[in-house]
Amino acid sequence: MSPERFARINEMLDNRQPDLTICLDQVHKNNNIAALVRTADAVGIHQVHAVWPDPAMWVSGNTASGSQQWVKTHKYQDIHQALDVIQGQGMQIVTTGMTPDAVDYRELDYTKPTAFVLGHERDGVSECATSRADYHITIPMVGMVQSLNVSVAAALLMYEAQSQRLAAGMYGQRKLDDAYCHKMLFENGHPIYAKACRRKSLPYPELDEHGQIAADDDWWAQMRQVQPTEV
Structure with missing residues (x-):
């Protein structure tokens, strides 16, 4: 291993955020899955959770263009299993959706242990995930369309979390065992x-x-x- 690679991997490990994650609630299109995992790696997310009842949906060896070797994907048959694990780790559950109590995504504190739940490309977040969420958020939009591509929406949320955590000095401190x-x-x-x-x-x-x-x-x-x- 070259000294440069050794330093690069150590830098990555120093910036991992084990108390920040995303949960894919039946997101199933390969291009979206790849983009989500790549962005998770980019902001320092250590592992992601994915509800894929159909094994054919599971991430293949090259789906995320190499990001899967750095970001562990935990797979579940249903959303209850995923949320039980996430909440057992003490994370706040944040879902997107136009619910009456939804707030601007920039209003929440993501320096707290946080899991973003992203929904199916057509149907959005499931009713189960919505009902179990601690917070519902919305991304303000002033155009004619009412929703963003799931990978784009997820990127906005993850980078907002990264911004808050950088300001709080939460990067550069190794938290993994x-x-x-x-x-x-x-x-x-x-x-x-x-x-x-x-x-x-x-x-x-x-x-x-x-x-x-x-x-x-x-x-x-x-x-x-x-x-x-x-x-």
């Missing part, structure tokens, strides 16, 4: 060795301050050992 960070650094800095570790059931070794493998002789000996399936 060491084990996860080590896994991300090793798998994305040494992918060939990571694949070999998984194949041989070896633990990932430590990395030094430059991102280079700092393993003992026994680990290297096991790494060099040829298994019957590799002959």
